[in-house]
Amino acid sequence: MKPVHLPNPFACAYGFAAAGCGVGSLVGMAIGPWIYPPFPEGMGTMHEQTLVSYGGVFLGSVVGIPIGAVVGSLYAVLVRRSRLRRAARA
Numbered sequence: 001m002k003p004v005h006l007p008n009p010f011a012c013a014y015g016f017a018a019a020g021c022g023v024g025s026l027v028g029m030a031i032g033p034w035i036y037p038p039f040p041e042g043m044g045t046m047h048e049q050t051l052v053s054y055g056g057v058f059l060g061s062v063v064g065i066p067i068g069a070v071v072g073s074l075y076a077v078l079v080r081r082s083r084l085r086r087a088a089r090a
Contacts, residue, residue, distance in 0.1 A: 002087075002090075004083050004084070004086075004087045005083070006079075006080045006083060006084070007075070007076040007079050007080060008076065009072075009073050009076035009077055009080075011076075012072035012073060012075055012076035013068075013069040013070075013072040013073045013076070014069075014072070015072060016068040016069060016071050016072025016073075016075065017064075017065045017066070017068040017069040017072065018068070019068055020064035020065055020066075020067050020068020020069070020071070021061045021064050021065050021068065022064070023060075023064055023068075024060035024061050024062075024063050024064020024065070024067075024068075025057045025058075025060045025061045025064065026060070027060050027064075028055075028056035028057045028058070028059050028060020028061065028063075029056055029057050029060065030056075031056055031060075032054075032055060032056020032057060032059075032060075033056070035055060035056050035059065036051050036052045036055040036056060037052075038052050039052060
């Protein structure tokens with residue numbers, strides 16, 4: 001019987017979470033100006049100015065990490081189950 005490669009759910013969760021962080025930050029950068037509209041010149045505290053500059057990126061990363069982890073875990077579990085069933089039939 002030929003050995004079957006089974007993906008590790010924890011490793012897939014970690015990898016997909018990293019990918020979700022990257023994709024989320026890119027999406028957050030694109031929609032950031034609608035979430036945190038810019039202030040007029042010289043207005044707002046330093047914290048508010050930071051949120052205007054990086055708030056969308058941060059929010060996208062925070063949302064992307066758990067979504068990526070869940071998707072990665074589901075992917076690994078479903079692929080493992082499929083490959084084990086296919087190996088059992090062979």
